[in-house]
Amino acid sequence: MTEVTRRRFLAAGAAGAGAVLLPPASPPPRAPAAGDLALRYDEPAGSEWLRALPIGNGRLGAMVFGNVDTERLQLNEDTVWAGGPYDSANPRGAAALPEIRRHVFADRWTQAQDLINQTMLGSPAGQLAYQPVGNLRLAFGSAGAQRYERTLDLTTATAATTYVLDGVRYHRETFASAPDQVIVVRLTADRVNAISFTATFDSPQRTTVSSPDQATIALDGISGSMEGIAGSVRFLALAGVSVTGGTATSSGGTLRVAGATSVTLLVSIGSSYVDYRNVGGDYQSIARKHLTAARGAGFRRLRSRHLSDYQRLFNRVTIDLGRTAAADQTTDTRIAQHAGVDDPQFSALLFQYGRYLLISSSRPGTQPATLQGIWNEEMAPAWDSKYTVNANLPMNYWPADTTNLSECLLPVFDLIEDLTVTGARTARAQYGAGGWVTHHNTDAWRGTSVVDGAFWGMWQTGGAWLATLIWSHYRFTGDLGFLRGHFPAMRGAAQFFLDALVTHPSLGYLVTNPSNSPELAHHPDASVCAGPTMDNQILYDLFSGCARASEILGDDAAFRSRVLSARDRLAPMRIGSRGNIQEWLADWVEAERTHRHVSHLYGLHPSNQITRRGTPQLYEAARRTLELRGDDGTGWSLAWKINYWARLEDGARAHKLIRDLVRTDRLAPNMFDLHPPFQIDGNFGATSGIAEMLLQSHNGELHVLPALPPAWPAGSVAGLRGSGGFTVGATWGGDRTELVVTPDRTGAVRVRSRVFAGEFELHDDTADEVVHPTRPETDLVEFTGVAGHTYRASAATAAGPTGQ
Numbered sequence: 022m023t024e025v026t027r028r029r030f031l032a033a034g035a036a037g038a039g040a041v042l043l044p045p046a047s048p049p050p051r052a053p054a055a056g057d058l059a060l061r062y063d064e065p066a067g068s069e070w071l072r073a074l075p076i077g078n079g080r081l082g083a084m085v086f087g088n089v090d091t092e093r094l095q096l097n098e099d100t101v102w103a104g105g106p107y108d109s110a111n112p113r114g115a116a117a118l119p120e121i122r123r124h125v126f127a128d129r130w131t132q133a134q135d136l137i138n139q140t141m142l143g144s145p146a147g148q149l150a151y152q153p154v155g156n157l158r159l160a161f162g163s164a165g166a167q168r169y170e171r172t173l174d175l176t177t178a179t180a181a182t183t184y185v186l187d188g189v190r191y192h193r194e195t196f197a198s199a200p201d202q203v204i205v206v207r208l209t210a211d212r213v214n215a216i217s218f219t220a221t222f223d224s225p226q227r228t229t230v231s232s233p234d235q236a237t238i239a240l241d242g243i244s245g246s247m248e249g250i251a252g253s254v255r256f257l258a259l260a261g262v263s264v265t266g267g268t269a270t271s272s273g274g275t276l277r278v279a280g281a282t283s284v285t286l287l288v289s290i291g292s293s294y295v296d297y298r299n300v301g302g303d304y305q306s307i308a309r310k311h312l313t314a315a316r317g318a319g320f321r322r323l324r325s326r327h328l329s330d331y332q333r334l335f336n337r338v339t340i341d342l343g344r345t346a347a348a349d350q351t352t353d354t355r356i357a358q359h360a361g362v363d364d365p366q367f368s369a370l371l372f373q374y375g376r377y378l379l380i381s382s383s384r385p386g387t388q389p390a391t392l393q394g395i396w397n398e399e400m401a402p403a404w405d406s407k408y409t410v411n412a413n414l415p416m417n418y419w420p421a422d423t424t425n426l427s428e429c430l431l432p433v434f435d436l437i438e439d440l441t442v443t444g445a446r447t448a449r450a451q452y453g454a455g456g457w458v459t460h461h462n463t464d465a466w467r468g469t470s471v472v473d474g475a476f477w478g479m480w481q482t483g484g485a486w487l488a489t490l491i492w493s494h495y496r497f498t499g500d501l502g503f504l505r506g507h508f509p510a511m512r513g514a515a516q517f518f519l520d521a522l523v524t525h526p527s528l529g530y531l532v533t534n535p536s537n538s539p540e541l542a543h544h545p546d547a548s549v550c551a552g553p554t555m556d557n558q559i560l561y562d563l564f565s566g567c568a569r570a571s572e573i574l575g576d577d578a579a580f581r582s583r584v585l586s587a588r589d590r591l592a593p594m595r596i597g598s599r600g601n602i603q604e605w606l607a608d609w610v611e612a613e614r615t616h617r618h619v620s621h622l623y624g625l626h627p628s629n630q631i632t633r634r635g636t637p638q639l640y641e642a643a644r645r646t647l648e649l650r651g652d653d654g655t656g657w658s659l660a661w662k663i664n665y666w667a668r669l670e671d672g673a674r675a676h677k678l679i680r681d682l683v684r685t686d687r688l689a690p691n692m693f694d695l696h697p698p699f700q701i702d703g704n705f706g707a708t709s710g711i712a713e714m715l716l717q718s719h720n721g722e723l724h725v726l727p728a729l730p731p732a733w734p735a736g737s738v739a740g741l742r743g744s745g746g747f748t749v750g751a752t753w754g755g756d757r758t759e760l761v762v763t764p765d766r767t768g769a770v771r772v773r774s775r776v777f778a779g780e781f782e783l784h785d786d787t788a789d790e791v792v793h794p795t796r797p798e799t800d801l802v803e804f805t806g807v808a809g810h811t812y813r814a815s816a817a818t819a820a821g822p823t824g825q
Contacts, residue, residue: 155224
């Protein structure tokens with residue numbers, strides 16, 4: 022497990038939570054100007070959830086509506102899920118597997134799918150949903166406000182509502198504090214004794230309301246049942262106030278504030294979920310403890326601690342892509358008009374919004390961000406708002422390391438550790454194999470079996486993909502303790518495939534069977550196959566990472582030899598008759614040409630198996646693949662394609678995909694990405710794609726400004742992270758282009774940029790001396806860097822980077 026477990030996270034209490042949440046770090050850089058890094062609106066959200074503004078601290082989430090008459094805070098806690106602990110493994114699977122494989126190898130795919138549906142689906146055959154806690158409503162009994170403004174300031178992680186009513190200016194600000202584990206609402210007015218309202222809870226769950234004391238209301242409930250599994254997560258939400266001037270009273274579940282000048286309202290939520298096996302936690306004590314501690318801290322200290330904690334993460338990266346008058350409009354107007362105006366600042370806002378959402382939905386000790394982060398108002402949301410492993414879950418975390426938020430990745434590694442246990446049961450029961458396996462979805466109960474039917478769910482490599490994140494994260498951080506702690510999970514994922522791969526009867530390769538290329542038919546009604554390209558690419562990465570990690574850790578040499586031998590027997594990528602990367606072992610034409618998944622380009626991104634300089638033929642075939650698939654797609658599909666085109670070093674095409682994403686059917690008024698409906702992986706994928714346009718490090722070098730589009734002729738970025746342990750920045754436009762690199766560790770530094778194609782200067786700013794690098798290629802330099810030193814390369818803009 023990672024250092025901060027959920028039990029320790031909650032046991033730390035409000036007073037100590039700040040010390041637990043984040044390791045020591047250097048002081049944050051200067052904060053960016055707040056004005057442009059905010060979502061802005063001139064009207065309330067009303068009843069529209071996709072107009073409300075999200076806040077969160079990783080565990081607690083709220084959607085803030087900003088209504089004048091009745092404010093609504095829709096509340097979530099990250100462990101309130103339907104059902105309870107269950108074992109998804111189907112013991113009938115292993116006996117049926119040989120016959121399923123025979124059907125697949127004989128091209129009897131629908132018969133194979135029928136048998137999978139009869140014998141391999143989990144118990145239950147679907148997984149369980151992430152669910153809401155309920156709503157806190159503040160009824161003011163007034164409307165018709167003037168000079169209304171509503172904002173979400175990304176620099177302070179604060180939602181604010183301001184308006185004038187009957188000559189009084191009212192202001193509300195709301196934030197979710199990670200150090201103090203409460204949601205804080207501050208209400209002020211510029212006239213004394215002007216604030217009066219009633220506060221009540223309601224919920225779609227089975228709940229009761231009460232008034233524990235004269236300044237508090239409570240909502241006590243239990244999560245819903247689903248798939249035949251009784252709801253078992255108990256929760257308690259508390260809302261308490263302190264007032265300046267006026268009075269506060271509570272009775273019968275209604276809290277009344279009358280004649281106050283300022284009010285601080287605190288929301289605390291406790292859950293009985295301890296882990297995927299245990300729902301017996303003292304949820305009431307958790308809620309009460311955090312509320313009591315926060316009340317004692319007072320608003321100023323709560324806000325100060327919140328800002329210090331949040332800005333320590335957010336301020337690590339700054340970005341400026343230019344600004345036009347379009348940025349003066351409200352956010353919903355900017356989205357609606359984006360296709361017809363020049364608004365480069367919106368790309369910077371979209372980039373930082375993704376970082377904001379990741380900080381707000383995934384912290385050490387919490388659950389990972391779901392398909393909707395931590396924000397969901399429905400009992401049965403689309404795709405259960407769980408973890409879709411064949412795209413969503415890994416995609417959520419693509420920007421974590423590259424945009425300097427590595428701590429936000431830690432919940433994924435905790436989830437992986439859980440899956441090694443539940444996935445081991447599924448591996449034994451359904452494949453007769455060792456190690457562990459996870460298919461295309463999981464949930465809070467760590468289900469690992471095949472779900473939703475063979476066509477979608479019969480995909481073996483979900484756990485393998487997740488395990489590759491361990492090696493990738495190590496490459497960014499160099500944390501040997503982390504690698505040692507999580508290597509058993511990598512090894513277990515590899516062990517499953519050492520046992521479960523089978524030899525293709527005619528081609529001789531080791532292949533997965535049965536599996537699929539996610540959610541896409543290769544023949545009518547048939548997705549199940551053997552050895553799809555994405556599986557082979559994922560397993561190549563898993564086996565390679567295991568071998569290298571084993572070598573670094575001095576682990577079993579015999580195991581290392583086995584994974585390398587298996588890797589060498591995987592099918593290589595092939596170029597098909599259309600000049601494309603084949604999606605399957607055979608040169609089949611996909612049943613849906615413009616399908617949202619382009620899974621067989623995993624080797625281009627997030628992997629590094631297809632590169633411009635290393636595999637030029639495959640690189641061109643990847644381009645052809647994207648041309649055939651087309652640019653359109655669901656919101657998250659467009660976001661992944663931004664990353665693909667960035668890796669193809671085509672800045673203009675990547676930027677076109679950003680513009681395609683920023684339209685009203687792909688981006689909600691609150692900037693949530695739409696499939697539709699809302700899926701947050703599109704937000705995170707867009708942030709990752711913009712980072713890839715500015716810095717790539719997947720190929721053993723730092724490629725700075727590799728896909729800079731003409732639409733961003735001048736700008737700057739600072740604080741991006743490169744694999745191998747580098748912090749990187751760049752400034753372009755004007756007279757000169759500058760690149761800045763700071764290595765974590767002493768050793769070789771390889772930097773590629775068009776800066777180096779002409780005359781340039783390279784300087785060690787820390788030692789104040791000129792550096793004379795070697796130049797292996799025209800636009801590539803190499804030198805020995807010293808840990809912690811800052812190196813600055815500069816050249817006349819004419820020799821600098823340009824977009825395609």
